[in-house]
Amino acid sequence: MNKRIVIGILLYILIHPHIFGQEETYIIEKTSFSSDKYDEYCPVFYREGLVFSANISANPLFNYSNSSNRGVFNIFYTEKDFEGNWLKPELFSKEIKTRYNDGPCAFSSGFDTIYFSRNLYVDRTLKNNAPARNKLGIFYSTLKNNEWDNVRAMRINNEWYNLTSPYLSPDGKKLYFASDNPDGHGGLDLYVSDWKGNYWSNPVNLGPVINTEGNEAYPFVNQAGELFFSSDGHGGLGAKDIFFTRLSGDEWISPIHIDSPVNSAYDDFGIIADPLMKEGYFSSNRDGTVDIYHFYTLIPQVFHRSIQKENQYCFVFEDSGSVVIDTNALKYVWAFSDGKSETGSRIIHCFPGPGDYEVRLDIVEKESGRLVCHKLRNIIHLKNFEQPYIDSPDCGMTGEILQFSGLESYLPGYEILNYAWDFGDGTKDLGFNTNHVYPKSGEYEVNLGLELKSDSTGKLMRTGISKNVKIFSNLQQKIEYEKRLNSAESVLVDVLSYPGAKLETVFSVEENLRQGAVFRVELLTSENRISNNRVIRNVPSKYMIDEVANSDSTLYSYFVEWQLDLMATYPAYKEMHQLGFDDVVIKAVVLTDPPEKDLYNLRKIYSTSADRCFNNTYVLTSHALIMLDQVVNLMNRYPEIKLEVGVHTDSSGADESNLGVSQRRADTMVNYLINRGIRSNRLYAVGYGETKPIAPNYFEHDRKRNRRVELRIVND
Incomplete structure (x- = not known):
């Protein structure tokens, strides 16, 4: 080991002497009420104490729940005295006790309903009760006048297979349990039944992510909906081990093995814990009999291992291209509310960070810089991903002190109570900021676990994130890796496809066109009507001026022209500017008047090219006749409208001749x-x-294009 590595490790040990080499996540101790003679297992929280199953003082001649013939199990209760010592367990309730196996059990959140497992038939004598047919089922009872009353069987019980180890979700809406239903994946599988208001639904197998060809049983669900269970089919340290899983969308994540010493080379099962798993209880036969153990968490185990998403602030902005412009005369200009602007149909813009930003796309003249058309106005709500966040280098050298921080975690609505780090090399730490030294090269999965408290409900939960950090022993290899990493990060996405950006469209020409808009040249706006104003009278008579009262403001707009594409209005735009209309602009105006909308559709369907409307100079073609017949239908449908039939030519030939041809x-x-x-x-x-x-x-x-026919509704 070179000198630099040795110095780095020594410095790290001085900074974190209590963590370096730490391997155990939990400490455990056997509860004082567990005996060496009997079996106690599957504790559940009940008021100020614990309820569990045990074969205390049982008749050892008969047992239908296991093969060790250690006697039938009943349900017991214990609590602590004023000095914190566990009292001697007592029978929980004589009302639900039978001569057969009772338990494990679970309670509703108000402790007024108990769900428990027991043999289906309890009225037979022990000698006449055949174990092969007296399966385990789930029963329930309610508390009335401090007594458990009216024990009833669940309708989902079946005399051909077992249902056992029930657990009710904290909200009371889901009942989890184990069953050896032959339609399952193996021995015992986990199932869930949903409360439908007045009955429990048919059980649903939790699926192959959880259930194996082995046995899965003893479910426990905490307030966050996280599921703990025991399995001998997922691998681990011994026979039965305890695992964690949770739903991600509609799918369960791959089960995560609980660290030792909770899990061991023996049977470990029946875990319960507080919402943050700071402490809890579980069952194990590691000491000869099945006993209940108490565990404390030293450093929280990180169960949530979603891959960290990197926040992005640089994006590609690109015009859709649906509105064609002449790029020799016009250009696109993007303007951003952070004070920056870019020119081009496709640009890259970097925001300073999360926030709300206005984005405008304008079409302007290249030479003069005058505004031609407001094409787009959006508000972009740019947010960081709602996730824990590991702020650290992506790579480092062996022996180098690397800094890790969780302060960039973004989880609105939650208070972060605790930060727990797992560096992937067997070492762990606590705190929002920490340092770590890797003595060996390799790729390490760094996990950050957070304990959270909801601002609105006070509910406690956990979440976490993971990030890979690559450690090198060769500096040149690290430099080359950083180059590749930077090259990969330079691949930007369109802002529309980025999940952290929410787009709010304030105005869009494309959206207006989808709603049946036409391009019009707006001369000006005014708070007062100015139809007879001398400024308006300067407009040549060849243009029809329309006054429109804006529905979303108190302004009046004055328009000329009516075209289906933007560039067709551009000559009129230039002419109006030359006449002194400095605020002239082209707008995509949505047609709302039914006759105008129908005429718009007619113009879109039928070509208005004069070449298609006339065989020679003046004879109408069949295309023109079909179109004009539709015009007849339109005018009959709206008998109040008047119509202008305008015919245009190109500039070939003399002006007067062209005027005469078009008029005829x-x-x-x-x-x-x-x-x-x-x-x-x-x-x-x-x-x-x-x-x-x-x-x-x-x-x-x-x-x-100039040789055309234009149909316009005329306003008196």
Whole structure:
């Protein structure tokens, strides 16, 4: 061992002399009421004392619960005197005592109902009672006038197999027990029955995670719903050992072996404990007979071993791409409430820590930086994972003093009462901060266990977390490992897929489009109506101005244009800005008026390309006729509306010629509608020529977009 390792270990021993080399988690002692002559087992808490099963003063000739012929078992009670000494056990109740096996038992939280195991038939004489058919079942009785009254059999009992060692959950809603039902996984299996308000449900096997081909029995459930049981099928130190498990979602976690000296090379079973397992009792035959032992916890054993999740504050933000923009003219700008901003459709942003942050995505002009469209506004609620947290290096060197802290644990609603550390090399410690030295290289699982108290209920519980720490004896290997680790951590996720981030959408263009929105150019907003204002009168007559009273504010908005995609409104946006509307912006406005919604759907279904509507200059195509027939249906459905049929051209040809062509085409469509029965005073034919392009006229695919037909509802 080199000099640096020796110095590190010596320093650590000086800092933690009471922990170094500590192996035992518990200390145990046999209770004074346990005898060397009889068997006592399966204690349960009852008021100020303990209730347990024993064969004290039993007739040794008959026994139907075990093969050792040590006599039948009855239920006994003991408590401590004023000096803290256990009193001599007494028969718990003569009302429930039989000549056969009574117990183990369990009580309701108010100690007014007892559930206990005993032989099904107790009225026969001992000689005539055949053990093979007189199985064990579960019975219950209620306390009335200080006497246990009206013993009744559970309906789930069966004369073909045993039900025994019942335990009632603290809330009284679940009854756990063991049974050798032949449909199980092995010998004795654990089952649970649920209270349905006025009856117990059919038993359900706890499944192969808990039950084995061997025997599982003697369940105990604490206030946190954690299950302790005994098994000879999960391996361990001896015959029967005690194990711990709990539900994770709907599944039981793999059973965890209780440390020695609670478990031993002998039969250990029938454990009970306080909510934090600081002390309790269990049964063992390690001293010749079955006795009840008292245990104290020196350093809490960490049962909860969920893998630690690392909190993340850096995320990828990416535009969905559902709204197409011309990236030659426009760009995306992300703005964050922490004061930072980024440009691009896909960016990376790092928040300073957990908290609530506003995120905005705007579309702006590249050259001028003017706002074109508010695309997105979200509130991100970024939280640390609700978990114990081990704050420590991910790796270290042998002999190096590593610092471990649990102060970053985030468990809202709970007070942390105690911190317990298991460093994975046989050493343990207590406290929210601690140091540790690993003398050997390797990968160690560090466990942090917390004892908690609920702020709202005062309920005590435990939880824990685990983290792997890699220890090297070669410095270069450690450096290379850290490089690989940093490279892996640099893989970021989209904020939408991060479980620690909750997204609250305040506004989204995509969401509005899903609800049937169209893109409109908002000129301005005002608290007062300004329809006849001279500013509004500056808008060219080719644009129809709509006044909209905002339902979520007292403002009036003034709009022009009505398009299905954003870029089609951009030319109008630029023209309005040139006219002096400095606050002009493009918005995705959800249509609420039924006629407008139906017209919107019609425009989405039928192509409004002029090339598809006219065979040559003025003759309507079959596509146009089908579309116009749907317009007839629309106007008949809403007889109060008026409609503008607007026809547009590209910039090819002379201005006056284009204007004439578009007007004649509009007249052709309107005449068809009139011939189909629509009154002429409800229709307007407008030829716009090339005056309202929605795309540049440089390329044919853009010119084709400009050659279009637009149907608009006209407000008087």
